[in-house]
Amino acid sequence: MTKPFIHVSNLRKVFNPGKANEYLALSDVSLDIEEGELISIVGPSGCGKSTLLMIVAGLLEASGGTLEIGGGAGAFDPHRHVGMVFQQALLLKWRTVLDNVLLPAEFLRLPRREARERARDLLNLVGLEGQETKYPKQLSGGQQQRVAIARSLVHDPRLVLMDEPFGALDALTREKMNLELLRIWEQSGKTILFVTHGISEAVLLGSRIAVMTAGPARLARKIDVDLPYPRRLDMKTHENFGAYTREVYGLLGME
Amino acid sequence: MAGPILLHLLVVLIWQLVADYGGLPTYILPSPTETLATLFEPRNRWIENTGITALEIFGGFLLAVGIGVTIALLFSWSRLTLVLFMPLLVSLNMIPKVALGPLIIVWFGYGVVTNMAIAFAICFFPIVITTARGLSEIEPEMLYLARTVNASKWQIFLKIQFPGALPYIFSGMKVSAVLAVAGAIVGEFIGSEKGLGYLMLQVQINLDTATMFMAVLMITLIGVVLYGAVALLEWLLVKRGGAA
Structure with a gap:
C-alpha cells in the first residue's frame, strides 16, 4: 500500500508548555488524507481545528506526533505547495482583482507572464471573468471570497487549506459558494482541507468529515460521506444527508 | 464647485x-485693496521674506516626514525599540514645542535652521504616530498567507505593510503640514532677522496693519501650497483608482 498524501498521527499541540497559561490545543489527532480529496473538518470553537490547519500549513510546530505530507509524488514544500483561504478575504484594497490573485506568484517570484495567464484562467474558473481590473471594494462579499480562492490556487499548490472561508457570508451566498467550491474542486483536482463549524456545509462538501470536539481538543471520529458527486443542494433533503448530519450532531453532543 | x-x-x-x-x-x-497694495511696497521684500519662511516650513516638514517615517519603520521592525522608545516619545511630545523656541535659539542661534528645527519639532510626532499605527495594521492571517508562499520580511513590507500604511501616513502629513506653518512662524516671532513673521513684527511698530494682513495671507498661502501638495500626492498614490 502506498503512503497517503497527508499522514497525521498522534499529533499534539501545547501552547506555552510549562507555564501558568499552558493550554492543550490539540490532543492525539490521527488522520490520513489522499491526494485530491476534499475533507471537511468540523467542530465547535476551540476544538483545535484551526490549530491543526496551521500545523499542516507549516505555520506552527507540533508539540508531538508526526505529520508527513507528500506521499509518493515528490517532495512537498510547505513554502511552495500550500494555498490558504481564510474567513476574511484579506484582499489588498489598493490592488486590482487580478493583482490580488497574483500576490502569491509575486512572493514566489514565478514567471510573470505565465502567472498572469494562470490568474486569468482562475478568475474564469471562480466565475469572475471580466472583473480583473475592478478593486475589492467594488465586489460583494461572495465575489471577494472568490478572488481569495483564485489567489489560493495561483501558484498551483498541491494542498489548499480553507479556514471557515464562507463563515462571514450570508446563508444564501454561503450555499451558492458551497456549490461553487465543489465545482472548483472537481475542475482543479486539488486536495482541500475545509475547516468549518457549519455541519450541513461539512456534510455537503466533504468526501469525509473529521469531527473534532473541544475540551480536550481532539478528533472524535472520521465519517465517510457516501453521497455521490457532483453534489447538489437538493441532496440536503436526502435521508442519508440527514443521517450524516445527525451523526455529527451526536458526536458534538448536540442531539 | x-x-x-x-x-x-x-x-x-x-x-x-x-x-x-x-x-x-x-x-x-x-480693506482687501489696501492689503493687496502693500505688495508693491519694496521695503517689505515680499519675495525674500516669503521664500525664507517657505524654506523653513517645507524644510522642517520634509525633515519630520523623513525622520518620522524612518523611526516608525524601526518601531515596526523591532518590538523592543517600540516598547522602549514609544513611551519616551509620548512623554517628549507632552512638552509644548513652542516653549522650546528660546532654547533652540540658544543652541542654533537666530535664523533659518532654528525656525526649521521648531517646525520640525512640532510636526514630527503626528507623523511617527500615524505611520507606526498604519504599519501595525496588518491582519495576522495576511502574514500567515504570506508566509505560506515564502514571502520575505522585506517583500511583506514592500507589498503589504507599506502600501497599507500610506493612508495613515498621509493623514499624519496633513496634520503636520498645518503645524509646520505655526512652528516656523513662532520661531520667527521669537527671534529672527528675515521671514514673514519677522516682517510682521517690524511693521507692527508703525501700526502698518495692511502689511500685517498681507503677511498673514502669504503665510496662509504657503500652508495651502504645502497642504495641497500633500493632498495631490495622496490622490496620486492612494485615492486614484478607487482604492481607498
Missing part, C-alpha cells in the same frame, strides 16, 4: 464693504 468659490469671494466683498463703510480706522481693519 462654484458655490464654495462664490462664498469665498462674498467674504472678501463683505470685508471690503465693512472696511470702506464701517467707520473703522485703517490700522484696525485695512
Whole structure:
C-alpha cells in the first residue's frame, strides 16, 4: 500500500508548555488524507481545528506526533505547495482583482507572464471573468471570497487549506459558494482541507468529515460521506444527508 | 464647485464693504485693496521674506516626514525599540514645542535652521504616530498567507505593510503640514532677522496693519501650497483608482 498524501498521527499541540497559561490545543489527532480529496473538518470553537490547519500549513510546530505530507509524488514544500483561504478575504484594497490573485506568484517570484495567464484562467474558473481590473471594494462579499480562492490556487499548490472561508457570508451566498467550491474542486483536482463549524456545509462538501470536539481538543471520529458527486443542494433533503448530519450532531453532543 | 468659490469671494466683498463703510480706522481693519497694495511696497521684500519662511516650513516638514517615517519603520521592525522608545516619545511630545523656541535659539542661534528645527519639532510626532499605527495594521492571517508562499520580511513590507500604511501616513502629513506653518512662524516671532513673521513684527511698530494682513495671507498661502501638495500626492498614490 502506498503512503497517503497527508499522514497525521498522534499529533499534539501545547501552547506555552510549562507555564501558568499552558493550554492543550490539540490532543492525539490521527488522520490520513489522499491526494485530491476534499475533507471537511468540523467542530465547535476551540476544538483545535484551526490549530491543526496551521500545523499542516507549516505555520506552527507540533508539540508531538508526526505529520508527513507528500506521499509518493515528490517532495512537498510547505513554502511552495500550500494555498490558504481564510474567513476574511484579506484582499489588498489598493490592488486590482487580478493583482490580488497574483500576490502569491509575486512572493514566489514565478514567471510573470505565465502567472498572469494562470490568474486569468482562475478568475474564469471562480466565475469572475471580466472583473480583473475592478478593486475589492467594488465586489460583494461572495465575489471577494472568490478572488481569495483564485489567489489560493495561483501558484498551483498541491494542498489548499480553507479556514471557515464562507463563515462571514450570508446563508444564501454561503450555499451558492458551497456549490461553487465543489465545482472548483472537481475542475482543479486539488486536495482541500475545509475547516468549518457549519455541519450541513461539512456534510455537503466533504468526501469525509473529521469531527473534532473541544475540551480536550481532539478528533472524535472520521465519517465517510457516501453521497455521490457532483453534489447538489437538493441532496440536503436526502435521508442519508440527514443521517450524516445527525451523526455529527451526536458526536458534538448536540442531539 | 462654484458655490464654495462664490462664498469665498462674498467674504472678501463683505470685508471690503465693512472696511470702506464701517467707520473703522485703517490700522484696525485695512480693506482687501489696501492689503493687496502693500505688495508693491519694496521695503517689505515680499519675495525674500516669503521664500525664507517657505524654506523653513517645507524644510522642517520634509525633515519630520523623513525622520518620522524612518523611526516608525524601526518601531515596526523591532518590538523592543517600540516598547522602549514609544513611551519616551509620548512623554517628549507632552512638552509644548513652542516653549522650546528660546532654547533652540540658544543652541542654533537666530535664523533659518532654528525656525526649521521648531517646525520640525512640532510636526514630527503626528507623523511617527500615524505611520507606526498604519504599519501595525496588518491582519495576522495576511502574514500567515504570506508566509505560506515564502514571502520575505522585506517583500511583506514592500507589498503589504507599506502600501497599507500610506493612508495613515498621509493623514499624519496633513496634520503636520498645518503645524509646520505655526512652528516656523513662532520661531520667527521669537527671534529672527528675515521671514514673514519677522516682517510682521517690524511693521507692527508703525501700526502698518495692511502689511500685517498681507503677511498673514502669504503665510496662509504657503500652508495651502504645502497642504495641497500633500493632498495631490495622496490622490496620486492612494485615492486614484478607487482604492481607498
